Amino acid sequence: MPRFSKAVLSLRSSEIRDLMTLASRPDIISFAGGMPGNDLFPVTAVEELFGGLDLKTKQAAFQYGPTPGLPTLLESLSGFLEKKGLPVKENRLLITTGSQQGLSILARAFIDPGDTVLVETPCFIGALSAFRACEAELMAIPLDGEGLSIERLEREIDIDERAKLLYLTPYFHNPAGLLYTAERKRQLIETLQGRDIPLIEDDAYGDLYFFEEDRQRLKPIKAINPEGIEVCYTGSFSKILGPGLRLGWMLLPEEIYAKCELIKQSADACSPSFTQVLADAFIRSGQIYSYIESVRLEYKRRAAAMVAALREHLPEYVKWNEPRGGFYIWLTLPEGADATDIMKLALQGGAVFVAGKTFDPDASSKRNNSLRLSYCNNTPEQIAEGIPIVADAIRKSCG
């Protein structure tokens, strides 16, 4: 065997890849994927925007750009982020090749082998893989209905000197669907102040809220701009334009930015100019705002269809959240239930989802009594057809 690095030997193949292959079968209704519906992409708009650009800009789309991003996109994106109240001028903006690259860069900037990263359980698998690739120890802090458990967070910080980072997805959490309360964010800020543990605030889904009244709750911690905490804010075009463009961003304090830029330089030199030119045109045309409004309504419609189907078909012993935005509903089954077994039964019936243990930071855990359903990529009709299959599988497995 080749003499591989210790870091890569600690990485294991994720089951989710095989699942995605399954999920692409046309005879299966898939609630597994966390991708936007293909039918929702603004294909014509983007094609027309590109066609309308001058030759110089089109040529620049084929050329290398600066490592931090094309200046024109940095400028237009700054305007987009300032509308969210983010302190763009007091920080530095770095374009990344998807927000996954942002997480990977932050992991490499902070983690030495054996360092601890504090994460939510359940947790976004992309973040888990970015941290594991740097040989991090993952310390799982449970979520309740309001956000991360503050009591558990305080305890872990107090006992673990190697705690280097805290990673959170407070806005329509993947996979838990949760929107943090304002009060929980306040407590979090208090706990972190002066602790020298930078916060990675992942806000990939925040634009996809269903209720105007949640706007205040959606204010990023980065926008609250608390003293004594280094907040590394990550965002993405994946849910508001298209993941195939592979464009995300990080808003970072200067000192962290400087290190991240060096890592990005070594990782892929720069993000694709071609898709940066498209994203810039999409923002400058103003179409990004009407597009976000339209997908917000569509995902709300899909979520409502799933909520109605779950109400009608799920056994009462299943607990779940009503989504207020984003892509996901998280089902909690009775203790001892086996979501992988349920998934196999559902597959026989023609539907698929992701078993909860996939999102467990503790890879050795046997606990598997939860599952993630995505409604983002299904019509209400598919949802009405698929949910009874999932409900049947739950009944068969759990009684």
Next chain:
Amino acid sequence: MPRFSKAVLSLRSSEIRDLMTLASRPDIISFAGGMPGNDLFPVTAVEELFGGLDLKTKQAAFQYGPTPGLPTLLESLSGFLEKKGLPVKENRLLITTGSQQGLSILARAFIDPGDTVLVETPCFIGALSAFRACEAELMAIPLDGEGLSIERLEREIDIDERAKLLYLTPYFHNPAGLLYTAERKRQLIETLQGRDIPLIEDDAYGDLYFFEEDRQRLKPIKAINPEGIEVCYTGSFSKILGPGLRLGWMLLPEEIYAKCELIKQSADACSPSFTQVLADAFIRSGQIYSYIESVRLEYKRRAAAMVAALREHLPEYVKWNEPRGGFYIWLTLPEGADATDIMKLALQGGAVFVAGKTFDPDASSKRNNSLRLSYCNNTPEQIAEGIPIVADAIRKSCG
């Protein structure tokens, strides 16, 4: 200061960034950049190809793709690589976000802090930064007119058990402009067989040959397919379509591929589908072949203009190679010359290039008596105007 990782603390900012900012000034003739000329990109062809795709394919351009690459591009690219004689079927192909990402992934797959990577001196700076980001020790092996010094390579391998990788750019080397001889490749293969030191063979420029008679010399070691050596072959669309697409590839033995796929998953999930769709259409239309032919002729014309200007203006004590392909001419000045001083003088005159020490794997070396001139991004007229400025600066500095 935030508690950064040891790896990132060992990275230093590269001077080349400031240089590139300078080089983009319209009043400066820049021989600094290693980018294709903006005027050469196939803008109209690619736009028409995209317009002609069906809606489903256009939608897929906005969507996530599989981590190793879009199946349709893997298929068309396989055909392209098989024409070069590469053993595509006996290996695995992985699409990367530029070939820079390929180097970064290989570095992460093999290097533990303190491990040695054997590199050419001078060496491509992107490779140096990918290896340094993994805390590699770099062992510089000198180039002569035929390729890497075999004697020095054998000596280093024999004494250094931590030698983990050998990185080479045998075809129109960046920055040295060199094309390895067939004999030197044969000796290299002999030296490496059975040594358990994988070879990274970087072939970013091989398509840009100026002379039909070099075709045999350009046969990759990967295509020779020698027993007892793991060859990791990297290539790129950057010079044969456009670097702004951020697409490269690696052709890898199965076991190495599996590790690299895991790292890529954690690094950016997948390469941009949007530009993969474009590259696939460019290959399938056959236009990639005529395009390569056209840029090959154009770069040959630019190289000839630079050769003529150097012959006319350079002092006799400057040694340099006549390029047989690629983007670069490497000038070697007398011992003790200071290319950074020459660059400052040239800047005052209105021309710029990259000083040789930028490409030195030994960052502490004081030696700086060489420099890189690129002809890829200049018209023959600009070359005729700029080279006398460089020659004057050399005379002023070296006497």
